[in-house]
Amino acid sequence: MSTIASKTGTELFGKYITKYKDQVKTESVEEYYHVDVVAEAYTQGFSDGKNSGKKAFLDEILKNKVEKFVQKANQVYILSQNLISYLAKEGYRAHAFYINPFPSCPKVVLAVSNDLLLNDKFVELAYSKIHENRNIFDKLFAPTVLDISLVSSENLDPALLKEDGFGYKEILKF
């Protein structure tokens, strides 16, 4: 799991996503096996019978898929930081956040103190902002849904989060 200070967060998140891109490629090939069937049909449409059309077609699909993944992941990061900044301006400090950039349903978990989770004013404010940010993501990438949730930072086990795909972690220092 990547653990970093917030100052270099953007840069290190970029590095993390670059590593994740290969995984997306591999998963795409496995998950979208049917693309191969489509490409087969497409290739047969070529009068010269060359296989180069099929390869180019598949490469293009994978390239687009990876580009889309990077766009989504960057937006997830931006919206997470936007939420954290908003809460800080309102006087509420978050401790860390975790991102699972899984392409079809990216998830963010924001860790805050247990006291904040029991504070009605904070709960109303934070979830209203989360809803707003989720709508922004929805406008850009629907039907992909961004899930942002809050969790208590007390006794939080990052290993369990990592097991569930939250591969990126950023500790917030103010």
Added chain:
Amino acid sequence: MKRRIHGERNRDLSQSLVKGNKYFDWVITTAFYSSIHFVEDSILPTNIGSIHCKNINDVKQAYRMSGRHQARERLVFDNLNLKIAAKYKWLDDNSRNSRYVTYKIKRQEAEKALQYLDEIYSECYKK
């Protein structure tokens, strides 16, 4: 009416559990599952775009979403006031994320779950 009775039954269980002073994590889980019945009973049936939604599967299709929880969350934010929707999402998050926390849920959190459930109930069945 059926949904409301089912939700009230879950709420009774949640209230009993908090009195038992032991299974606070289950208080939150049962409170969340109780709230699902109340919000669906209150909002459905409804029209989303041109689709008439009678149940959560219809809602899922209308929003073009793959998950029922996600679809229900959006339905709640689109139909109930923002402060109540926030409390629904709190219950959802706390019932799902408690497995990332390695200590037992405290009484305070369980009581907060019941407070939010009561607020959701009042909003859903206000006269």
